[in-house]
Amino acid sequence: MQSPADNPKPAVRRETISLQNVHKHFGPTRALDGVSFSARAGEIHAVVGGNGCGKSTLAKVVSGILPVDAGSVSVLGETPATPAESRALGISTVYQEVLVADESSVVDNIFMGADRLFTKTLNLRDKTRRAAALMRDLSGETVDPHALAGTLPLSLKQWITIARGLLSEPRILILDESSAALDFDSTERLFTKMRELRDRGTTILIVTHRIAELVRIADRATVMRDGRDVGVLEREAITEKNLLALMTGEDQGTGEAHGEAPMPEVEELALQARGLQLWPGSRRFDLEVRRGEVIGIVGLDGQGQDDFVRALSGVQPPLAGEILSYDREGVAQPIRRLADAVGSRVVYVSGDRKREGIFDRLSIMENLVMPLYREKRRGGVLGFVDWAGLRTIFDREADNLLIKFGQHSDRITSLSGGNQQKVLIGRGFAMRPDLIVLNDPARGIDVGAKTELYRQLRAFAESGKSVIYLSSEIEEFAGFATRIIVFRDGAPFDAFDGRGFEPKTILESMFGQTDGRGLASRHGLSPLHARVEAEAPREAPRSAATGHVEYDDESLAVPPIRVVETPDDIIRRAEQGTVRVVDFSRRPMTPEAEG
Numbered sequence: 001m002q003s004p005a006d007n008p009k010p011a012v013r014r015e016t017i018s019l020q021n022v023h024k025h026f027g028p029t030r031a032l033d034g035v036s037f038s039a040r041a042g043e044i045h046a047v048v049g050g051n052g053c054g055k056s057t058l059a060k061v062v063s064g065i066l067p068v069d070a071g072s073v074s075v076l077g078e079t080p081a082t083p084a085e086s087r088a089l090g091i092s093t094v095y096q097e098v099l100v101a102d103e104s105s106v107v108d109n110i111f112m113g114a115d116r117l118f119t120k121t122l123n124l125r126d127k128t129r130r131a132a133a134l135m136r137d138l139s140g141e142t143v144d145p146h147a148l149a150g151t152l153p154l155s156l157k158q159w160i161t162i163a164r165g166l167l168s169e170p171r172i173l174i175l176d177e178s179s180a181a182l183d184f185d186s187t188e189r190l191f192t193k194m195r196e197l198r199d200r201g202t203t204i205l206i207v208t209h210r211i212a213e214l215v216r217i218a219d220r221a222t223v224m225r226d227g228r229d230v231g232v233l234e235r236e237a238i239t240e241k242n243l244l245a246l247m248t249g250e251d252q253g254t255g256e257a258h259g260e261a262p263m264p265e266v267e268e269l270a271l272q273a274r275g276l277q278l279w280p281g282s283r284r285f286d287l288e289v290r291r292g293e294v295i296g297i298v299g300l301d302g303q304g305q306d307d308f309v310r311a312l313s314g315v316q317p318p319l320a321g322e323i324l325s326y327d328r329e330g331v332a333q334p335i336r337r338l339a340d341a342v343g344s345r346v347v348y349v350s351g352d353r354k355r356e357g358i359f360d361r362l363s364i365m366e367n368l369v370m371p372l373y374r375e376k377r378r379g380g381v382l383g384f385v386d387w388a389g390l391r392t393i394f395d396r397e398a399d400n401l402l403i404k405f406g407q408h409s410d411r412i413t414s415l416s417g418g419n420q421q422k423v424l425i426g427r428g429f430a431m432r433p434d435l436i437v438l439n440d441p442a443r444g445i446d447v448g449a450k451t452e453l454y455r456q457l458r459a460f461a462e463s464g465k466s467v468i469y470l471s472s473e474i475e476e477f478a479g480f481a482t483r484i485i486v487f488r489d490g491a492p493f494d495a496f497d498g499r500g501f502e503p504k505t506i507l508e509s510m511f512g513q514t515d516g517r518g519l520a521s522r523h524g525l526s527p528l529h530a531r532v533e534a535e536a537p538r539e540a541p542r543s544a545a546t547g548h549v550e551y552d553d554e555s556l557a558v559p560p561i562r563v564v565e566t567p568d569d570i571i572r573r574a575e576q577g578t579v580r581v582v583d584f585s586r587r588p589m590t591p592e593a594e595g
């Protein structure tokens with residue numbers, strides 16, 4: 001792990017970026033409201049602030065994408081007015097959204113937009129070789145340069161966008177939330193690359209909400225609030241506490257954003273996985289999820305944790321095994337597809353908002369309440385939608401998650417990235433789940449909203465519901481996760497008590513350096529059975545069918561499964577419309593259109 005000593009203080013160098021009193025409005029929204037900013041050659045400069053405070057707008061002004069309304073902009077002594085001018089000056093920008101063309105190859109994606117610079121010197125073979133080398137260097141794995149980008153996981157797509165920015169050595173590199181889809185290991189590699197470039201004189205601007213990371217990497221940090229700069233911190237002063245105090249304008253005390261991890265009050269099953277297998281050849285495993293707990297899921301990129309949470313929530317089927325959701329009476333329903341999950345009030349919230357969440361052409365409110373249209377439809381053939389009811393739900397969720405927006409009818413794309421992510425989370429809550437599965441949901445949302453999200457999820461668990469929370473940031477689990485399960489090679493590898501865990505131990509486990517003993521413990525895969533096994537005589541008989549210990553005390557065993565319907569019955573009911581299904585219809589529906 002790097003320490004501040006790994007960031008040798010660069011000598012004060014010449015200023016490369018200077019913005020004075022810059023204003024940029026979008027209609028009534030003052031995205032930049034008199035911001036001043038400067039950065040130097042050979043420094044890593046962080047731009048920090050809450051969602052919607054103007055960071056991405058500032059990055060776009062520096063890269064010549066957005067003209068300003070007032071104020072002066074000087075980048076390397078010029079004022080680039082177009083992306084082409086900014087590229088010619090040596091400015092490379094990696095945007096917050098992972099912008100790749102899914103139907104194009106890796107090599108085409110990397111050279112997209114850069115062709116004019118390279119066509120003279122590089123033929124297709126050279127380009128392919130270059131793309132392959134860059135991807136290996138950055139991602140640490142061999143990526144087929146001819147593979148279609150759409151077939152790759154989000155993290156590799158993120159590397160494509162970074163590789164694009166590094167094709168020629170930039171004089172100014174702007175990384176807007178570029179580590180958001182990267183796991184710990186990959187972020188380290190990105191940091192190494194950034195330090196190399198910085199030491200060769202590049203100015204690197206990073207926009208990130210991962211405070212712990214920027215404390216390690218940034219030489220200076222400019223903090224923004226409501227479109228203005230509110231302070232610049234030098235390296236020694238860049239601490240979580242100082243950053244939070246400036247971001248919120250309040251003294252944050254210890255800067256501690258966490259509370260107490262919830263513990264189930266009664267031992268009641270909410271969901272159970274039996275003999276689950278995620279990949280060909282990967283280990284099969286069981287899992288019990290109790291009511292009233294938060295399970296943290298973590299792993300290095302691509303270790304199966306993503307497939308796991310998607311299988312639990314019916315988004316993609318597992319290779320083998322079954323998933324059962326239990327209602328309050330202990331009646332089990334199998335989850336095999338999304339309609340089953342939604343019918344059992346198991347709701348999935350994706351962190352990949354571009355690919356599986358946000359509908360660009362719809363409004364902010366439509367995006368949030370969309371799954372409820374069918375439920376709130378009234379009046380038979382005429383199909384009136386209860387807009388007032390939907391508006392109440394929208395207002396509640398927007399308020400709870402501190403979503404910053406102009407009008408609820410504005411297009412979702414008018415929101416900052418973090419606020420779009422909050423809309424997705426709000427959509428999950430609006431469906432009133434019994435169990436919510438979140439797949440790295442806090443990516444790109446600011447520290448205030450994160451704290452609010454943890455508070456809400458804790459309260460959700462304390463009301464007897466369950467949370468499964470996949471995160472790429474171990475720090476997220478502090479004071480929040482009841483237990484933490486680490487994935488490796490497509491299956492759980494070890495498990496830890498979420499109260500008082502050591503982030504370092506979890507990290508070691510992610511790299512395969514722990515003994516896996518936690519899996520069989522009370523905070524492991526089967527807490528209900530683990531407790532009984534500890535108390536039961538060692539020779540307790542096991543069921544030949546399930547492998548579970550057979551207990552004398554039935555109250556401590558997993559409730560008997562009474563499957564009242566076959567999956568086919570449920571699918572049939574879904575098709576008949578008697579089970580509520582998520583309606584992802586793309587037809588824009590506006591209050592005006594519905595009357």
Ligand SMILES: Nc1ncnc2c1ncn2[C@@H]1O[C@H](COP(=O)(O)OP(=O)(O)OP(=O)(O)O)[C@@H](O)[C@H]1O
Pocket residue numbers: 026029030031049050051052053054055056057058096404405413414415416417418419444446
């Ligand atoms: N094209 C646009 N049209 C309308 N409003 C916009 C547009 N781009 C940005 N805004 C608004 O300007 C404000 C600043 O947005 P910006 O994306 O710069 O914030 P940010 O600090 O980068 O936020 P985040 O941390 O969520 O990415 C927000 O209120 C946003 O809704």
